[in-house]
Amino acid sequence: MTVFGTCSPPRTEQAGIPSPSLNTKGLKRSSRSRHPDFGRIIWTIVNRSNALLPGSPNYLALNQLLEICPPAKVPRPLQFATYLAFGLQTMASTTSNGLPNGSAHTIRFIPSRYDSQDSQQSATRLILAVRPEWASPDSKIEFVRFTDGITNTLLKAINKKGGWSQDKVDSEAILLRAYGAGTAVLIDREREAQNHALLMKYGLAPELIARFNNGMLYRYIKGRVTTPDDLRKPSIYCAVARRLAQWHATVPCIPSSPSPLTNGVSRGATGGDSNDGRNGHVDHHHHHDAARQLATQALIDNTAPGKLAPNLWTVMRKWILALPTATPEQRARQSELQEELDSLVKQLSQRPGLGDNGLVFAHCDLLCGNVIVLPPQSSGPPNDDNDDDTPSVSFIDYEYATPSPAAFDLANHFAEWGGFECDHSVLPTRSQRQEFIQQYIESYYNLLPGEAKVDRKAEVAKLNAEVDLFRGIPGFYWGIWALIQAIISDIDFDYASYAETRLAEYWAWKAEADASRAASGRELPLRERRWCQDEVTEMKLRHTISGRTISTTPQR
Template sequence: MGEHLDARPANGHEHSASSQLRYLDLTFDSKDLDQSALSLAYRIQPKWREGPGKIEITKFTEGITNTLLKLTKHVPGYSQSQLDQDSILLRAYGNNTEILIDRDREASTHALCADRGLAPPLLARFRNGLLYRYIPGQVCTPQDLIREPIWRAVAGRLGRWHAQLPVSKVKNAPHDINGQSQKENGIPTEHTQALCNPASQLPAPNIWSVMQKWIHALPHDSPKHKARKELLQHELDRSFNDLQNDQGPGSSGLVFGHCDLLSANVIMLPKAPNSDAGDKLEVFFIDYEYAVPCPAAFDIANHFAEWGGYDCDYNMLPTKSVRRQFLQDYLDSFKAHSDNPVSENMLEFLCAEVDRYRGMPGFYWGVWALIQATISQIDFDYASYAEVRLGEYFAWRAEESGGRTEKNGEMPLREKRWQEP
């Protein structure tokens, strides 16, 4: 592990949102976890090296992509609150995840969110990760998401997120639809034509261009892989034409979405000591690596899909009435934090639009999992997960087209749950 320290921007872009962020020319090595983590922490907190008190390293296990550690210096006499305030979170990227995630954009997004009080302060970047302040609180579980005080808090926070983060801050040039040059990606031009013209009118990157990039990254070294890639490309083109419009909240129907609001990325904040029992619960969102402009309906439908957790327990999904209440709270918060007017019929529109987008999270994470199955070193059955998630998409398609009814097939559990009042 190198010892060079540099203050330059990690990506070389002088005008990015994270251009002034401290850069540590060090690499985290999971095989030497403790020493790697300490070497990074000492650069941020030099007094930790010699000061009294041990350094505790806690590994979080909720994620299936990255390594997340909390480093706490147990200074004698400090309260737990003081210890947490000085603690550092270290997030090291998963193997080859740059295929899926633009790490420069992630750092810029984190800095943008922190500037608006929507993310913990960034402390530094290093070669394969980020260091940032710890947010005291309790990580949610899928079981927590179905509790009314929590889903109402999530709805309010998401409304604020979508209202306060400007889509205009997304870097547009000199990238193509995929956020990278076609020359860099080696992407055949003919494969981008279906999405290029309409999507080129949207800020790039966006949720559609990200999915396009992922499909280009899929293996095509066998007839089976090639056929699957062609099918997914067809479905992406079809979905863009069917779903994308400029009618939702935000700029031209787009908001700056989190796009990964699973339970582990929702933190329940502790109540203040002098708070009343009736005070509303507050939540905080973490991990912004998938944040990108998208229709609000996609971000919300994606969050609803996460109520089932990695096990995809569809009995946990919100019913129609719960979704409507969530969307009302979301819109109330959006209007409270935005200067842009919201139409009177926006609640009805969003209820229908989230309905229409309910299959797209399965497509999004299904393609993602197909790539992870080829690159990840984490012990998780990505291939099976991909089939389950893509199955959600095709079940939605069959329901929308009437194909299931024509074949006298049984309605899948996920679709049944979605129809419940």
Template structure:
């Protein structure tokens, strides 16, 4: 079970509570004292600074080998049974030379699972698979921070409910913050936070994990007015790089901040594609009282708006794109 492996790895690195037991339908782990975030909490400066620090620690220290394997050689693929052979071949073709599974092959798997009972469904699945292939060609080789690995151990589901604000954060957060130098005389206050629920954790570009978190600032209601502006995103990324670099015993350059800022900007439409596909599947199988079908169209709409912007075909920018471009 991938989530169990992820949890065990995180616990060994002090980034998750101790795991006590695994059941067929869930896990039992040590209670984390603290409060669960609401979307509005993610926008509080002390909280997003804490999230940035914690995410930088995740990305800098966690090996991805525990949740993925090296892309198999053709001879290894041929040795598998027919079903597994087809799956491995598809993943290897989409992300050659990359660890699998990863965020791209996860989306590939989801798209392949979409229903094709009608002509419209079949056409849409083909369209989404084509879009995924184009996305992978465009963004699949995005370099890692400071020349590090292009993939990190990514959470991939940092919505507000998966961020826990721990009590008395100042001492622990200040300790983490002081481990990296800052251009300001006084470090800003940061909450001490933990992340929970690692079901979707998988190798992914750091820029995807960060862009995906920013998309969650508006919650399930997709309140785009709550999205972080350019100045807030840059401050978040500076905090992230302080933490990432400190946990790799290095200092970062200002040019790395500029590069990461641009990478996250390029990835801003991908979370909509990712969760839009996921919601299409949930609309078919979930028993939860939630309008997944409508949610899927909203999230996929974010992707299409981003694509129009990238291709320079925007007649009228969407609310999300306008907010994303705001400086303050």
């Protein structure tokens, strides 16, 4: 099978045989890959310069082929060279100068899989596909498992080659990321790869070396993963503020794939799940009902009219539509969440904000495990307002990244100070949020020279107010996420209870917003008390926490 995205043609494209014209006439659905020019057409489309720019004849021709042939037989355009789908055709001439060991090139696709039942052998095959020299007699490949959760399996592949120092071993290390079972209903894996390629262009992600059927390979970032305690340290949260401002100020929001049938609910069909795209109750039969899929996608994309899709609001709409509806209770829950989302969209989606049309390229999952403290004197890109005495951080895992109001990205990060245990007593106080947002605004506008005359004090006050408005939305977002996880996950965690915990945060916020809590005389919940607090009185608050605990840490 052809390795798409490399320079190796299929056997039909041998010496002296010219590349065929991209004429797909006669390639009927019934003929599928039996068409005599099928392999040559695909190879020519993939390897011609700029062949897959959106809207080009070759892009349209390839989409026609994908309609004719099963997606399992023909990789999507992003599996050939991810950067092409968003016109990042200049990436080959740019450098990933942001992280210790990044470089940019065309992204390969390896037609192979990681198999958790044959972890060592399948992982080794994937690594040798991109590092064949690691098969030398003096090489010794080892794998370090970082996490094994619902969203992914993450392995660090190292070569303890004779004569290499530990620093050299780490600088050459590769991370293997295999997608978790069923997660295509939650995560658009092609969009994730697009995000990674885009961030590479701006020096904000490590080199994406290759994609394979159910995952990706990328460079290891040397550094230390933070803990929830770290996020609450001023030196760290100011570094997070600077890096988040860099994301929001420099990385453009990008639209989705031009082909509707590679968007939204149907994307799970090519998302590369470890369970071959079988996502529980969700119907992902390839093109089984194209009209229904297109109608559903139109509904999703129009969630927030006038906004670039996908975005925060379309993601939540997609998730709500994926909830189970087998019982009256499930249907009532889905209807309730639909109504709440409609209300939130009316209240919040059209508010003015930073970025393009109120949207920035947001990470949307800045929990401690996705924040890396870089080593001192890192070769990472310079951050304004940073010096040698302050730490620098980088962000990993871009699977949830999407255009979003900046206030949501900040509010979501603040919610993560409590960890998966949802310890509301350690969430940032008003003064801590103020310090974070001041650092963020300074860095954001320093990266926009044309906006140097902006009243930054006023901007801090505005963003503070917006984050306050958005403080309940992360609970809504991750509550829906956990309801789906309760259906698709096969790990030992009570996602149903976690969903109710997160949704309770949303309901508490709403009760303050509409004044229903005060009218009823109910006590102000701990999370809302902490949010209103000016100074840190952490130990006192800890004694007021209820006995609720969550015994296991889930993985996103």
